[in-house]
Amino acid sequence: MSKRAQNPKLDEASILMDARKIIAPQIEDRSRRSFLLRSLTLGGVAMLSGCNITDSDNVETALSSISRFNDRVQGWLFNPDAMAPTYTESMITRPFPFNAFYGIDEAPVVDEDSYRLEVTGMVADKRSWKLEELRAMAQIDQITRHICVEGWSAIGRWGGIRFSDFLKRIGADTDAKYVGFKCADDYYTSIDMATALHAQTLLTLTYDGAVLPREYGFPMKLRMPTKLGYKNPKHIQAIFVTNTYPGGYWEDQGYNWFGGS
Incomplete structure (x- = not known):
């Protein structure tokens, strides 16, 4: 975008x-x-x-x-039990389009060895996470459609941790209103707790069976087929749970906050 x-x-x-x-x-x-x-x-x-x-x-x-x-x-x-459509591998859009508020050559370079995911806010376990620890958690794949607010869409295959499992692992207060994200490209956004707990909301570590590429959000991207593309943050560095409205990069410029697709 x-x-x-x-x-x-x-x-x-x-x-x-x-x-x-x-x-x-x-x-x-x-x-x-x-x-x-x-x-x-x-x-x-x-x-x-x-x-x-x-x-x-x-x-x-x-x-x-x-x-x-x-x-x-x-x-x-929003119905937390309603699932977004899924697709077959033959329907995947290849190549999957790059989209951000900067050019592809400007995508951030994140060092895997030194990377730590920071977790703060209304959670019991505030320790930071290494990528190897995240990869050791149970993973699932899903093929879903990414819908951009600009009017285009593409189908892709993402793999990672059910975000609800991760929230449970860190002892998140699931009665809180918001989950916020801060990213290596200075992007930030936030989502409602109901979407955070949705079964198709993934903390993705792979794309199309391989390590998530830099242009698609390495080291991790939150993938939500129930929301428009700008609500799906890439290059995530920090996650926090809060009752204070966190806003977002585009949302603070007038875009709709809920951003359902």
């Missing part, structure tokens, strides 16, 4: 387009969705957000309010 361009002036059409994109995926019934989206005017956005939309600052506030509302709706609709 390339760096987001800042738009200092938003017109009404842009506002409504963003609002409709946010709201539409949450409305299951097509006739209801069509009616509601046709009736969504600038006044409707103002009513939903509680803002008087008269300038660009209020527009940003309104869209932020709608996005937070959307986060709550997505969290409420």
